[in-house]
Amino acid sequence: MTATATTVVFTFDPGLEAVVEQEWQEHLLAAGWPMAEVRGTSHYGNGLLFLHQLVPGPALQKLVLNMRSIHYAYQLMGQFELDKAASWDRFEAALREIPIPALEAATSFRVSPERHGNHAFSSYDMAKAAGDYLRDRYQLPVDLENYSHNVRVDLRDRWGWVGVQLHPDRLSRRHRRRYQHRAALQPTVAYGLLRLTGLPEGMRGALLDPFCGSGTILIEAAALWPEMELYGTDLVPEVLDGAQRNLEAAGLETRVRLHDMDARQLPERFPSGRFRAIVTNPPYGLRLGRQLNLYWFYRDFLAAARQVLAIDGRLVLLVLKAELFRDVLRESGAWKVRHEQRLDAGGKHLRAFVLQPRDK
Numbered sequence: 001m002t003a004t005a006t007t008v009v010f011t012f013d014p015g016l017e018a019v020v021e022q023e024w025q026e027h028l029l030a031a032g033w034p035m036a037e038v039r040g041t042s043h044y045g046n047g048l049l050f051l052h053q054l055v056p057g058p059a060l061q062k063l064v065l066n067m068r069s070i071h072y073a074y075q076l077m078g079q080f081e082l083d084k085a086a087s088w089d090r091f092e093a094a095l096r097e098i099p100i101p102a103l104e105a106a107t108s109f110r111v112s113p114e115r116h117g118n119h120a121f122s123s124y125d126m127a128k129a130a131g132d133y134l135r136d137r138y139q140l141p142v143d144l145e146n147y148s149h150n151v152r153v154d155l156r157d158r159w160g161w162v163g164v165q166l167h168p169d170r171l172s173r174r175h176r177r178r179y180q181h182r183a184a185l186q187p188t189v190a191y192g193l194l195r196l197t198g199l200p201e202g203m204r205g206a207l208l209d210p211f212c213g214s215g216t217i218l219i220e221a222a223a224l225w226p227e228m229e230l231y232g233t234d235l236v237p238e239v240l241d242g243a244q245r246n247l248e249a250a251g252l253e254t255r256v257r258l259h260d261m262d263a264r265q266l267p268e269r270f271p272s273g274r275f276r277a278i279v280t281n282p283p284y285g286l287r288l289g290r291q292l293n294l295y296w297f298y299r300d301f302l303a304a305a306r307q308v309l310a311i312d313g314r315l316v317l318l319v320l321k322a323e324l325f326r327d328v329l330r331e332s333g334a335w336k337v338r339h340e341q342r343l344d345a346g347g348k349h350l351r352a353f354v355l356q357p358r359d360k
C-alpha cells in the first residue's frame with residue numbers, strides 16, 4: 001500500500017489528550033506505520049486532537065476501529081476560518097472550497113454538524129447548507145439512517161473544518177448493556193482511568209473496582225489486560241445484579257468475581273497487598289445525603305484500599321470534590337500522588353488521581 005499523508009481528527013472526553021495520543025501511536029507502531037504528529041490546530045482541553053500521519057485510507061479505517069479512548073475519528077478534508085463577524089456567506093463559501101473526494105464513490109451521505117460559540121445561524125442551518133450543496137455537487141442522495149458516508153462539519157467560534165467519519169457508529173457505544181446504572185461511566189473514561197495506572201500491556205495480577213456499579217471499568221479492563229484477575233464490589237445488591245448481567249452480555253461472567261460489600265471493609269475480605277491496581281469512581285458525594293460525610297467516607301475508603309493494595313500498586317480514582325480529597329490525602333500521609341489529571345465526564349469537571357502507597 002502506498003502511504004498518503006492524512007490528518008485524522010479524534011473526539012474524546014476532555015482531559016484524555018495524552019491517553020488518546022499514546023493509544024493511537026501504539027496502534028501505528030504495532031502496524032508498522034510511522035509515528036503521527038500532533039497538529040497545532042488541536043484544541044487542547046476541548047476533547048479534540050488533530051493527528052497527521054503517513055497512512056493510506058483503508059489501513060486508517062482498520063486502525064481506528066481498535067481505538068478505545070475516543071468517541072469519533074474522522075479524516076480531515078479541509079479547514080477554514082470565518083471573518084470576524086462569523087458571517088453565513090463566508091461559511092457557505094468555505095464549504096464550496098473543500099472537495100470531498102470520498103463522496104465520488106459514495107452511494108449516499110448525511111451531514112453531522114457540531115457548533116460551539118456565538119453565531120447568527122444554527123447547527124441545523126449548517127447541516128442543511130452542506131447537505132444541499134454536496135447533494136448537487138456529487139449527485140448523491142441524503143440518507144439520514146442508511147448513509148454510506150457521514151460528513152462532519154464542525155465550527156468552533158470562527159474556526160471550522162470538514163471531515164469524513166472513518167467508522168459507522170460512535171466507537172464509545174460498544175458495551176451491550178442489559179443494565180443501565182444512573183451514574184455509569186462512558187467506556188472511554190473507564191479505559192482512560194485504566195491507562196492512567198501506567199501498567200503495561202500483558203499485565204498479570206489482580207485488579208479491583210470497589211465501587212463497580214454496572215461494571216464499566218471491569219469490562220474495559222478485561223479487554224485491556226486479558227491475563228489479569230478481575231474483582232468488583234458494590235454496596236447495593238441490585239446494582240451488582242445489574243453488573244452481573246452486563247458481564248454476561250459481554251461474555252465475561254467467568255472472568256470477573258463480584259462481591260456485595262462496603263468498600264470501607266475491603267480488608268475483611270481480601271488479604272493484605274492482594275491487588276496490583278484499584279481503579280474506580282466512588283460516589284461523587286452529590287446523592288449521599290446528610291448521613292454520610294464525604295471526608296470520612298474518603299478517609300475510611302483510603303485506609304481500606306491502602307491495606308489491600310500492593311506496595312508498588314496503583315490506586316486511580318475519579319473525584320468531583322478535589323479540594324476535599326486533597327485534604328484527606330494530606331492528612332492521611334499514606335499516599336504519594338503520582339499524577340493528578342483533569343477529566344470532564346458526564347457533564348462534570350472531575351479530577352483523576354493516580355496514587356501509590358507511601359512506605360510505612
Ligand SMILES: C[S@@+](CC[C@H](N)C(=O)[O-])C[C@H]1O[C@@H](n2cnc3c(N)ncnc32)[C@H](O)[C@@H]1O
Pocket residue numbers: 181183184185186210211212213214215216217233234235236239261262263264281282283284
Ligand atoms: C459512581 S457509581 C459507579 C458507576 C460505575 N463506574 C459504572 O460505570 O457503572 C458509584 C457506585 O458506588 C456504590 N457505592 C456507594 N457506596 C459504597 C460503599 N460504601 N461501598 C461499595 N460501594 C458503594 C454505589 O452503589 C454505586 O454503584
